[in-house]
Amino acid sequence: MNKVKTYCWLFGINLFISAFTFGGGYVVIPMIKKYYVEEKQLFDEEELMDIAAIAQSSPGAIAINMSALAGYRVAGWQGLLISCFAAILPPLVILSVVSAVYSLIRDNRIISAVLKGMEAGVAALIVDLIIDMYALIIKEKQLFYTCMVPAAFILNYIFHVNVAIIIIGTLFVCIFKYQFFKVRA
Template identity: 55%
Template sequence: MHSWKTVFWLFGVNFYISMFTFGGGYIVIPMIRKIFVQQKQLFTEAELLEMAAIAQSSPGAIAVNLSVLAGRRTFGIAGAWISGFGAVLPSFLILALISSCYDAFRTQPLINACLKGMEAGVAALIVQLVADMSAAIFRQKQKLPHVILPVTFLCAFVLEIPAMTLLLFWCCVSLGISVIQHGKGSRV
C-alpha cells in the first residue's frame, strides 16, 4: 500500500512539471524521464516510450495524457486521477487569473497592441506550418496526398462541407486504398 507521502509527491511532481514546462507535450517527456525513470526508477525508458506513444495517439493534450499514464503506472487508478489533476491545475489557475483581469488589460493601449501583435505572429506561424506541410505532401510520390489538399480546401471553403464529414470521407478512402494495396501485395 502506498503512503500519503507518495500521493502528495505524485501530485506535486505533476503540478511542478505542468507549471514550469512551456512548449507543448514533447517538452514533458524529458521531465518525466528525469524524475520518474532516472531519479525514482518507477518504470523503464522503454515503458516511458510506450506511454509517450499512447499519450500522443490519444485525444487530449499529450502532457496531460502522459502525466495520467505515468501516475497510473506509479499508483494505479488513483495515481492517474492525482496526476491528471496535478497536470491540469496550473493551466486552470493561470487561465482563471488571466480571465479575471483580461478586461482590465485589454483596455490598456500597450497590452492591446501586444495582443494584436501576438495574433499576427500566430497567424504567420499557422501560414508557415500549412506551407511546410503542403510542400512535404507535394514532394511525395503517392497521388492521393496530391488530391486531398485541393479537394478538401474546395469542399470546405467553397461547398461548405463540414470538416468532420471530410475527415471521415478521407479516412474511408485511405482505408479502402490500404485494403486494396494489401490485397494486391498478398497475391504476389
C-alpha cells in the same frame, strides 16, 4: 515508498511539471524522464516512450495524458486521478487569472518579451526530445526504422507533404512490413 508518500510525491511532481512547462505535451516528456526515470527510476526510457506514444494517440492533451499514464504506472487508479488533478490545476488557475486581467496585459511589451523567450526555450526542449527519441530508434539497430525518420522529414520539409498523410503512410508501411515478415517467419 508507502502509499501516502507516493500520492504526495505524484501530486507535487505533476503540479510542478504542469506549472513550469510551457509549450505543450512534448515539453512534458523530458520533465517526466528526469523525475520518473532518472531520479526515482519508477520505469525505464523505453516504457516512457511507450507512454508517450499512447498519450499521443489518445484523445485529449498530451501533457495530461502523459501525467495520467505515468501516475497510473506508479500507483494505479489513485495515481492516475491524483496526477490528472495535479496536471490540470496549474493551467486552470493560470488561465483563470489571465482571462480576468487579459485587457490589462494584452499590449504589455514585457509580457510579449517573456512569451517570446518561452518560445525559444520550448523549441530547445523539443529538439532535445527529438534527439533522445531518435537515439532510441537507432539503438534498435533496424535500418528500416532508422531511415523512416529522415524520410518523413524530407517528405514534409522539402516536398511539403501533409503530416497527416505521412503518419497514415508510415502506419501502412509498418503494417505491411509486419505482415510481410510475419508471413515469412
